[in-house]
Amino acid sequence: MTKTNSTFNRRSFLKSGTAVGAAALATPALVSKALASSGEMTLMDWSDYWPEDMLAKFTAETGIKVNYVGIGSNEELINKMKASNGGGADLIGPTNNRSLQWGPLELLQPFDMSRINIDAANPAMAKIGPDAWDFGGAGNTWIPHIWGTEGMAWRVDKFTPKDASGVPSYGEIWSEENAGKTMIRAHSGMLCAGLFMEANGEMDAGSVWAAYESEENMRATWAKITEWCIARKSNLKLIWNDADSQKNGLLNDGVIVGQTWDGPPLALKTAGEPVTYQAPAEGAMAWVDGLAMPKGATNIDEVYELIKFAYDPMNAGVAIDKHGYNSPILTADTHAGANYAKNFAEAYPGDALANLNAWPAEAPWYADIRTEYVNKFQSS
Secondary structure (H helix, E strand, O other), rough: OOOOEEEEEEEHHHHHHHHOOOOOOOOOOOOOOOHHOOOOEEEEOOOOOHHHHHHHHHHHHHHHHHHEEEEEOOHHHHHHHHHHHHOOOOOOOOOOHHHHHHHHHOOOOOOOOOHOHHHOOHHHHHOHHHOOOHHHHOEEOOOOEEEEEEEEEEEEEOOOOOOOOOOOOOOHOOHHHOOOOOEEEEHHHHHHHHHHHOOOOOOOHHHHHOOOOHHHHHHHHHHHHHHHHHHHHHHHHEEOOHHHHHHHHHHHHOOOEEEEEOOHHHHHHOOOOEEEEEEEOOOOEEEEEEEEEEEOOOOOOHHHHHHHHHHHHHHHHHHHHHHHOEEEEEHHHHHHOHHHHHHHHHHHOOOOOOOOOOOOOOOOOHHHHHHHHHHEEEHO
């Protein structure tokens, strides 16, 4: 896969929805008294996506109780669903690029799209579902919920990017100058180390994306990346697994700079902490997390009520103010506060949005081989 194919186009991904406009969501219909008095459902999604007050408002409006089970990775979600054969949750949150892993598992059921106002979402993101998550023509199993990036966060009182332009580089996480004060997530930190190696001339340009094309390419590229990362592993302070560990690293564990999701550091920034987030020179990694219904889901009406609630622009806007990520719901950003707009502009200055790197679709063989190299790195 070439760099061109893995880069978001600003217009198609970020601007298409707001440019063409869409019908506003209708006011949610009142839930029946029977459902409001007895409804309950289990939501298994990323641990910081549903603020407590958002779920409290949903329950107050519908009477539906949401049992929220937080996850920290796609691997955790897939393993939980495999272990339960698609049971134990009514709605889950897989990332857009994992469709090739979910398809063969046959653990998801198609949505009744007549019950979802998909026109409320950015068309480019809404299109991901029918394009990549309709397995065997049985129907769409995925809708967009949150989008964001993985780039660089730092303590503004303790770190300044080396480049005079103020744009950071993934390489600074591994450098001797910051030794013992940095953090990554293992698999994505290693991939972005590969992007730095390409930019620095230590690996052929395009190697990271070509690794998705074949096992031969994958092993050749990741062997080099793993060797490079192991040689610099002692410079890392922390390997994080979820949103809370990112926040704790920056606030309490002595981390001054690290590779993180955008949400956690921007939530800290909004709260007044000396933390910021920005897309690095090599490009931030972009993803869209969605909503899907496991085949064992039993509280179907409740699922559609929660989706209706989450797809309301006002509810979505209030949520992004809290968690710091971005919403695919059209006009949601207009319901967020001034801090959201300021943080977004500072996180993606200049042509940063045009240079986002989309996470390519991951085949099962790719995920398995990556795990081999990640384990080698972590056990070294």
